Amino acid sequence: MDGVGDYDDRSSCYVQLTNPQPPKADPIWRGHTDGAIYTFVCVALTHSTIGTMRWMASNPIQRGPTAAQVAQEAFSRMRLDGAAIGSAPPAGAEGLVGLPVWLWTAQTPQTWGPQSTTAAAGDFSVTVTAKVKGIAWSMGDGTTITCTKPGTPYQQSFGKADSPDCGHRYTKVGTHTITATSTWTVDWTASTGETGTIPDTTRTSTSTARIGELQVVN
Structure with a gap:
């Protein structure tokens, strides 16, 4: 049985990673990603061989850490920050x-992504990639807006226009605490062909907005 993988006592079969992997649309994946x-x-008892995927x-006969465990180890070494808040x-x-x-947030691998890191174990490696899928901005006045883009830095030439992708208008005077909660999605791919995800993780940063009232002089 050389060349057909390692022997699995539980199934009494030789097991190896299918190469190449079937496309994700193949029913054999049973909807898994x-x-x-x-x-x-x-x-078989007839001494014939039966192959199934x-x-x-x-x-199932992993020796040493699994790809998912190596992915977690790689993820633990990543630096994921909250937004580097900019505002106008x-x-x-x-x-x-x-x-x-x-x-807006300054776009760096640590504040927006994507960023990747790789860890190895035995004869395989796993690459983990993280990126922000959105920032929930709690504006301190009871309003929360979610922006799926990093936002556009303001320039004086924009005048009194609204931000094209991430902005707010206050209706109350006062000093408001802005809390930006970034949600990071994390995916991994192993050199064996295995793939997976790590649960979303969040990072938070804060700023303030001091809002006054326009004074009209007669």
């Missing part, structure tokens, strides 16, 4: 009721 397809070669969340008016300056406030 993680794990991998493995070939099981079993010896099955989806498995991980290698900037923190500390006064804005006015009814005028647009622009919001």
Whole structure:
């Protein structure tokens, strides 16, 4: 049985990773997007061999850490930060009721992504990639807006226009605490062909908006 994989006592079959992997649209995946397809070669009582392919969340005869465990180890070494908040008016300056406030984050691998890191174990490696899918901006006035883009930095030439992708207008005067919660999605791919995800993780950062009222002079 050389060349057909390692022997699995539980199934009495030889098991190896199917290469190449069937496309994700193949029914053999049973709707899964993680794990991998493995070939099981079993010896029947008639001494003939029967080969089947099955989806498995991980290698059923994995020796040492699984790909998912290596992915977690790689993920633990990643630096994922909250938004590097930019705003117009900037923190500390006064804005006015009814005028647009622009919001954005500086785009770096740590504040928006994507960023990737790789870890190895035995004869395989796993690459983990993280990126922000959106930022929920709690504006301190009971309003939360969710932006799926990093936002557009304000320039004076924009005048009193609204941000094209991430902004707000206050209706109350006061100093409002802005809380930006970034949600990171994390995917991994192993050199064996296995894929998976790590649960979304969030990071938070804060700023302030000081809002006054327009004074009309007669």
